[in-house]
Amino acid sequence: MNTKAYRPAGTQDPASWDMVGALNLSKQLTTGRVLAELAEEGHDDLMVLTADLGRPTQVKVFGDKYPDRYFNFGIAERNMIGASAGLATTGWKPVISNYSFFLALMGVENIRNDICYPNLPVRMVGTHSGIAMGFYGTSHHCNEDIGALRTLANLTLMAPCDGNAIAAALRGTIKHEGPIYFRVGRGREAVVYEEPPSWKIGGSNVICEGSDATLLAIGNLVKAGLDAQKLLGSAGIRLKVVDCYSIRPIDKQRILTEAAAHSVLFSAEEHNVTGGFGAAVAEVLAEAGTSTKLIKIGMPDQYSILGPPLHLYRHYGMDGEGVAKVIRSSLR
Numbered sequence: 001m002n003t004k005a006y007r008p009a010g011t012q013d014p015a016s017w018d019m020v021g022a023l024n025l026s027k028q029l030t031t032g033r034v035l036a037e038l039a040e041e042g043h044d045d046l047m048v049l050t051a052d053l054g055r056p057t058q059v060k061v062f063g064d065k066y067p068d069r070y071f072n073f074g075i076a077e078r079n080m081i082g083a084s085a086g087l088a089t090t091g092w093k094p095v096i097s098n099y100s101f102f103l104a105l106m107g108v109e110n111i112r113n114d115i116c117y118p119n120l121p122v123r124m125v126g127t128h129s130g131i132a133m134g135f136y137g138t139s140h141h142c143n144e145d146i147g148a149l150r151t152l153a154n155l156t157l158m159a160p161c162d163g164n165a166i167a168a169a170l171r172g173t174i175k176h177e178g179p180i181y182f183r184v185g186r187g188r189e190a191v192v193y194e195e196p197p198s199w200k201i202g203g204s205n206v207i208c209e210g211s212d213a214t215l216l217a218i219g220n221l222v223k224a225g226l227d228a229q230k231l232l233g234s235a236g237i238r239l240k241v242v243d244c245y246s247i248r249p250i251d252k253q254r255i256l257t258e259a260a261a262h263s264v265l266f267s268a269e270e271h272n273v274t275g276g277f278g279a280a281v282a283e284v285l286a287e288a289g290t291s292t293k294l295i296k297i298g299m300p301d302q303y304s305i306l307g308p309p310l311h312l313y314r315h316y317g318m319d320g321e322g323v324a325k326v327i328r329s330s331l332r
Contacts, residue, residue: 028163028189031097031125032061034170039066043174047092049084051077051102057127059097081107084122085114093121093174099133100126100183104145112152115179119154123170124181129159129219130270131299131316132186134309143299147275149181150248156201157248159183159218159277164193165245172199183219183247185270186309190223192243204251210238213327214258214265218244218277221268221297224313227320232327239327247277255284259292266327268297270318297326 032048039046039062046066051073054060063070073080077098084094096103103126104111115122126145133140150157156173160166160182169182197205207222208229217225225241232239242258244251258265265285267278278296285292299316313319317326 028166028185028191029058029127030163030166031057031095031127031170031184032059032063034167035059035095036062036065038170038174039069043093045091045093047071047084047087047094049073049080049094049096051075051080051098053098053102053127057097057099057125059095059125075102077102077107078110081110082114085110085118085120088115088120088122089118093123095123095125095170097125097127099140100129100142100145101140104149104181104183105142108148108152111149111155111179111181116152116154119178121177122179123173124179125166125184126181127184128186129183130185131304131312132220132270132309134304134307134312137306138303141304143270143272143304144275145183146247146269146271146277147279150280154178155248156180156246157183158201158246160245161185161219161222161243162189162192164191164196165199165243168193168196168199169245171196173201176201185220189220192222192226197243199245202246202249202251204245204254205243207241207243208239210240211261212238213331214240214242214262215268215323215327216242216244216255216258216265216277216281217268218247220270220313221318221323224318224320224323225268228323228327231320231324235328237328237331244277244281247280250280250284252284252288255281256288256290259285259288259290262292264293264295264330266295266297266323266330268318268323270313271298272301273298274301295326295330297323 229239269277273296
C-alpha cells in the first residue's frame with residue numbers, strides 16, 4: 001500500500017477535518033432528511049439500512065424519526081445487501097446508505113446476484129466516493145465503483161453532485177421499479193444547484209453555456225468545471241459545463257450533440273479514468289463513428305497517495321485549476 005501523504009506546508013481547510021466533531025460539515029448529504037420528508041408525505045414503504053454508518057452518511061435523522069424502519073447492520077455489509085433484497089420482495093422500498101467502497105466494491109457480488117438479477121427496487125446511496133476519504137487510505141478510497149457497477153444488467157447508475165441534486169434524484173426516481181445506485185461525495189462539496197434541479201433517468205443538465213469547448217462532468221467535478229469556466233473565461237475561452245448525472249443509461253443524445261459541435265470533448269470524474277464515466281462517453285462516440293477526440297480528466301490508473309481530500313484534488317488536477325489547465329493546453 002502506498003502510504004505517502006500529500007499536504008502542502010502551512011495549508012489546512014475545514015472541509016478536510018474529520019472524526020465525529022466534524023460530521024456537521026457534511027451538509028450536502030441530504031439523504032436522511034429527504035427520505036424522512038418522503039415518509040412524512042405518505043411513502044410508508046421506505047426502509048433505510050446502513051452498516052454502522054448512520055451518522056457519517058447522515059441517515060440517522062431518518063432513524064430518529066422512524067426507528068421501526070431503520071436498521072443498522074454493523075460491519076456486515078453483505079448481510080445488509082441481502083436483507084434489502086429480501087425486504088424488496090415483500091413490498092418494501094429499501095434504501096441503503098453506506099460508504100461507496102464497502103457498498104459497491106465489497107458488495108458487488110451481492111448487488112449483482114441479490115438485487116440486480118431479480119431486478120428489485122432497492123436504492124443504494126454510496127457516499128464518500130473517489131478519494132473523498134483521502135487520509136484513510138486505499139481501503140476507503142473508491143475509484144473503481146463505476147467500472148464495476150455499470151456492467152450490471154438492470155442497474156441504473158447516477159451521480160448527484162450536491163445536496164439538492166441528491167434530493168432531486170431520490171424524489172425523481174421514487175416510482176422506478178428497478179435498482180438504482182447513487183454515487184455521491186462526502187457531503188462537504190460546494191453547492192452547484194441552489195434548488196433541486198430537473199432530474200430523469202438518462203438525462204443531463206447544462207450548468208453553464210459556452211461555445212469554445214464542452215466539459216461533460218459528474219459528481220465533484222461539476223463544481224470543478226464551474227471553477228474552470230471562470231478561469232478560462234478570463235482568457236477568452238468560453239466553456240460549457242454539463243452535469244451528466246445519469247451514467248447508466250447515459251445521455252447519448254447530449255454527448256453526440258456536443259461532439260457534432262467540437263473536434264474535442266472533455267470528460268471529468270473523481271474516478272479512475274479506466275472504465276469509468278469517461279469510458280462510457282468514449283463508447284458512445286466510438287459506436288456512433290464520430291471523429292471527435294475525447295480527453296478524460298480524473299484519477300490516473302493508479303492508487304491515490306494519502307492526504308486531505310482538497311489537496312489530493314489539487315495534486316491530481318481534479319480542481320478548477322487542474323481542469324482549466326487541461327482544457328487550455330488542449331485548445332492551443
